[in-house]
Amino acid sequence: METYNINGVEIQYDTFDLVNLELYTNGVTEIAEVGKRVKEMIQEDPAKNGIKAIRMMCNAFMDFFDVLCGEGTSKKCFGDNVNARDIINAYAKFCEEVSATVSSMKVDFNPPSSPSIMDDSQLRAEKRAKLRAEAEQRVKDRERESI
Secondary structure, eight states: OOEEEETTTTEOOOOOHHHHHHHHHHHHHHHHHHHHHHHHHHHHHHHHHHHHHHHHHHHHHHHHHHHHHHHTTHHHTTTTTOOOOHHHHHHHHHHHHHHHHHHHHHHHHHHOOHHEEEHHHHHHHHHHHHHHHHHHHHHHHHHHHHH
C-alpha cells in the first residue's frame, strides 16, 4: 500500500492491487477520451465551449479520483471549489507518481544477472555441443568401419 499526496491530502492507494491496476488503466483511458472531446469542443467554438470544456475535464478528473481512491476522495482533496489548476496538477502528479512506482517494480521483477551464471550456462552449452560432435564422429567412424 502506497501513500500519495493529492493536493496536500495523503491518500492510501494499493498501486499493485489488480482491481486498482485495472481501474487506473481504464481511468487514464477515459481521461484521454474526454480530453479528445474537450479539444474538439474548444476548436469548434472557444468562446461558447471553453468553460464548459474545462468543467467537463475537471469533472472527469474528480470522477477518476473517486473511482480509484474511493467515493468522496475528490471532495476531500479539492473541497467544494472546482479549481481547474489544482485538479489538473493533482491528476498529472498522481499519474507521474503511480507510473514511477510501477516502473520501480519492473526492476524488482527481473533479478540481476550474474556473470558467473552466464559463464556457467555458456560452458555447459559448449560442453553439450562438444559431446554431440564427438557422438556424431563416433557414428561416422562406425559407418566407415562397417563398409
